[in-house]
Amino acid sequence: MQLHCLVNSYVTWRYNYYQDNYVDRAIAMSKTTIHQVIGIDGTTLIVFYTQAHCWQFRLISTGGAVFGERKIYHTPNTALKAGLEWVAWGN
Numbered sequence: 001m002q003l004h005c006l007v008n009s010y011v012t013w014r015y016n017y018y019q020d021n022y023v024d025r026a027i028a029m030s031k032t033t034i035h036q037v038i039g040i041d042g043t044t045l046i047v048f049y050t051q052a053h054c055w056q057f058r059l060i061s062t063g064g065a066v067f068g069e070r071k072i073y074h075t076p077n078t079a080l081k082a083g084l085e086w087v088a089w090g091n
Helices: 002-017 021-029 076-089
Strands: 032-040 043-050 054-060
Touching: 032 076, 043 076, 054 076
Parallel strands: none
Antiparallel strands: 032 043, 043 054
16 A cells, blocks of 8 residues: 555656646556566566556666566456466476
8 A cells, every 4th residue: 555655646746746747648548457476586576556457567677677478368367377386487
């Protein structure tokens, strides 16, 4: 919940700071809800929801690289399971 609040605070700050119409539209169209953040052996697994792509996951390595696929998962549990499989396979 804290991470979601931080993301919302950043988006609100960015919206207030940039009054350009292009930036306003980009922020309005990119509503993302972070469902779960898990740390596993230095890798961060994030499960999130977007209106355009439903449930998804991303992995962030210890070096900061981001991994994942743009597959659509219909529940947070299926996205979590797929993310955990990626961690297990070392992708």
